[in-house]
Amino acid sequence: MDAIPILKLDDVLLVSIQVDLSDQTAMAMQDALADRITTTGARGVVIDISALEIVDSFIGRILATTASVSRMLDADTVVVGMRPAVAITLVELGLSLGEVRTALNLEKGLALLRQAKAIAADEQ
Structure with missing residues (x-):
């Protein structure tokens, strides 16, 4: 099983998926990410799926969960780097990523997280 690296950048965790995800690897990533959020106090998560060519139901x-x-x-979580074919497949499968925000690339994903953080700070 390939481990998915989870990198910390300030108060954001970056999950860069560079391998085709088996069900077991995806579940292990989900558990490892939950653990890292609690141990680091991260306020944002960026999941980079730009290397994924195929996403099944x-x-x-798993991404939505x-x-x-x-x-x-x-x-907060942002999924970045979704290929057009992956987006089409998700729509064809009738899958919604729920309230998961998406961005074209890492830079735009980090900007979305900063924007959400600024809005939350203004509300307090």
């Missing part, structure tokens, strides 16, 4: 659900778990642990 299980992986789509991972974002929900992160949100419950007080970390």
